[in-house]
Amino acid sequence: MIQFLRVCHALCLVLILVACALPAARKDFDIVLQIPSVQYVGFRPVKFSLSQAGKALLVKEVSITGQMTHAGMTPVLAKAKPLGAGVYQVENYHFNMAGDWVLQLEINQAGKRLQADIPLIVNP
Ligand SMILES: [Cu+2]
Numbered sequence: 001m002i003q004f005l006r007v008c009h010a011l012c013l014v015l016i017l018v019a020c021a022l023p024a025a026r027k028d029f030d031i032v033l034q035i036p037s038v039q040y041v042g043f044r045p046v047k048f049s050l051s052q053a054g055k056a057l058l059v060k061e062v063s064i065t066g067q068m069t070h071a072g073m074t075p076v077l078a079k080a081k082p083l084g085a086g087v088y089q090v091e092n093y094h095f096n097m098a099g100d101w102v103l104q105l106e107i108n109q110a111g112k113r114l115q116a117d118i119p120l121i122v123n124p
Contacts, residue, residue, distance in 0.1 A: 028114035029057055031105065034087070038121045039101075043092040046080065046103070048118065056086025059107045064090065069100040080105075098124040 034047040046064070050057035062080040067073065076096060080088035095101065103118040 025117045026115040029116050031116050040123050041095050041098050043094055046093040047089040049087045062088045063106045065104045095122045098122050
């Protein structure tokens with residue numbers, strides 16, 4: 001029984017460590033979210049504007065990798081399309097579980113990959 005508890009504790013520790021394994025946030029550009037930062041489970045629009053040093057960022061698309069802050073979920077990928085003036089949108093982003101999310105945005109600017117994160121809370 002004691003051995004079983006030891007194994008249990010070891011497993012819990014591993015789970016905690018894995019859950020904290022999200023990469024540290026990068027912020028190569030500024031994001032202004034144009035949707036509420038509290039969302040609901042389902043297919044939802046995600047809209048944001050990007051800028052750098054106060055100027056609108058104009059790129060062809062923004063790659064989104066959405067991850068939850070706990071372990072064991074497949075990331076939800078999407079491409080946000082430009083609406084003009086540095087505003088980008090995904091029409092139907094799939095928030096497939098309630099909890100804490102981080103949308104990692106990535107753009108390609110003159111061959112350089114830039115990243116920044118959007119933290120979101122998703123309610124049931
Ligand atoms: Cu999850």
